[in-house]
Amino acid sequence: MSNRREFLELLGVAGAAGLAGCTGGSGGESTDAPTSTPGGASTEAATATETSTPVPFNDGRLTFYMSPSEPQQLMESQYEPVKSRFEEQLGVTAQLQYAAGYSAALQSLASGTGDVGETGPFAAALGVANDRCEIVLQRYGYGSWTYASVIVTQEDSDIESLSDLAGERVAFADRLSASGALYPLYMMKQAGLAIGDLPTDTGDADFTPQFSSHAEAFAALERGQVAAAGVGQFITLDDNRELKDGFRYVETEDGIPRAPVIVSPELSDEEQQAVTNAMLEASESMYLGADGEADTDDDLWFSDVREATNETYQPVVEVANELEITTELLDG
Template sequence: MTDRRSFIKGAGAIGGVALTSGCIGEFGSKPYGDGTLTFVMSPTEPQEYMESQYQPVKEYLGEQVADDVTVELQYAKNYSAVLRALGEGNAELAETGPFAAALGVKGEQCEIALQRHAYGSWDYYSVIVTQEDSDISEPADLKGKDIAFADTTSASGSLYPLYMLQQAGLDIGEGPLSDEGADFNATWSGHAQAFESLMEGQVDAAGVGRFITWNYEKGDYKEGVAEVDRVSGIPRAPIVASPELDDEKQDMLVSAFEEAPDSMYYGADGEEGTDDDLWFDGVREANLETYQPVIDVANDLGIEAELLDEA
């Protein structure tokens, strides 16, 4: 297998901002000023569901910007598309995964602005799961099996599951680019799709963020799901900004998010505790150093940012 060392050698203080308040002015793409602020959603959940979740974010930001500015939500095909939109100046803000954000900073496609908080913590889990009637009980049992992963640049749905498999002694081959040379058969899609593939019996296991597998009311996995392995302590996903966005606008957007009312998190129905609530309930200022644990795992796997351009 090709040597794929040196993903990111170190983390600098990128994306830190000073907080100010005031009306956010003109936005737009190529160049800014067409009167549009675009917020991109990563494909962690089905599009219709995420649009419902983020509708209050769109409305809230619309209240913060100038009267002649329109706020748009866009749903990206994958994490790479999120980074391209930001890097090419076709979007101002995005919610994305930790690994994708680190890649985006490395490739000068985004700047990390905020970290999200959810379920009482600033970090979360990656899991490999199977069906509860399976004879798979540990990662080593997955040799020769079919595994569904989330997007190639997902931390919890690709990077960390591959790390668990490697730690168990399995060869991950060219993962996450392909399963060539791997000790298992792999497909990459999204968290929801990967989990659905498992539950429909199309694969033997899924490597995903635990959030897609978890019943929060019960405090346990959803019915029919069994854990194979997990990693905790992954910094929760960031909100990132386009490098084309000037400092003043980024400062104002960060301030707007930090000062947002609770109602911004309640989804399109405006009611707390319903199905369309956002998965997170707060934000704090962040930078690349916040995501150093993710970078370290990428380095351990020998993943270079340039290779993921092929994904």
């Protein structure tokens, strides 16, 4: 990888606001996040006055980019109430766009063709460092504001430790995924495996990587096409939140801040804050999908949001810095 610089230095170039970006023009420096409860809006937001003045988005349209973590039709159903919420609160015509990947979503936000998006922590951190997005919210799901990355193998596999992956094929999610690329590679490097210039370049590693999505990486492991998969723990769990039968974890890294909601840097401070408030002040119904019923397939995976700060995603920055990753990965 040419012209490498420490990731934290790149964040300094991105602006004094640092990693978390602007939350409506305040600079995002406050560390006092609203008190939140699972399954609904924050306590602070519950008493807030609903936004009623339409915001003058460029052409009266708001485009929300969904990361391709699940099939398109399912995600469109999951995010339908989010779309409706923006239309009701902001006085715009909203549309959902299924992104080809994290980079595609970030590029759309950077150019102003997209307005709001959901993405992973690592992609968002790189996007902020390269002026492609601003982080405004963090999401809450499965009882926590954090989650885990795992390297998982089949239960009857010969892989007992990460060092056993030398010479093997390993599946990962998107190159810009925190739990599906950044943290698995970090765990492997800490175990003494050479990772070369991954996740940018695929050569010079002690193993053969393949990148796709969380679902496809785990499916490749299920099919026996790879020795292990580095993915978000969520994709390995059954309906009871237990590891699926036939698999076991080789290594786990927890405490990763859950994924953010990001906005285009082309939006005004007023527009960014309006988007933030629309989600902060939403009722539980926004999280229940198109059918409006709890505990069905189209429920969103998260059940609350809170404003993010610069410090929220600092653990991700530190791991990226350890791997000497720069924003050129966005153009790879």
